[in-house]
Amino acid sequence: MLETNKKYYRVERKAIAFLRFIFEAYDGIATVTSIDPGAGIVTLCIAPGCEAEVEGILDDLRNDMMIETRDEETIPFVP
Incomplete structure (x- = not known):
């Protein structure tokens, strides 16, 4: 089974929802999760x-x- 590649980024707080929306539009290439909003x-x-x-x-x-x-x-906290 292939595993996803996890990468961490810091973005402008107000841009988190936009970033999530963009990657949802690219159906299945990546998911965006907030670690520290x-x-x-x-x-x-x-x-x-x-x-x-x-x-x-x-x-x-x-x-x-x-x-x-x-x-x-x-990253201060990584689940």
């Missing part, structure tokens, strides 16, 4: 084989909003 920390669980497409979407979104890649070690 106050700090804008989210995780993307990326479907196997969709990593390049997700990075392309994120690169495009970076033109209009702040999206920072975070390491798991820098």
Whole structure:
């Protein structure tokens, strides 16, 4: 069984819902989960084989909003 690739990001707090909406529109390539909404920390669980497409979407979104890649070690609480 293939597992999803989990990546962490910090985004503007007001952009979390928008980011979730964008990835829901791309049916099945990634899910967005809020880890610390106050700090804008989210995780993307990326479907196997969709990593390049997700990075392309994120690169495009970076033109209009702040999206920072975070390491798991820098996240205060990871469930």
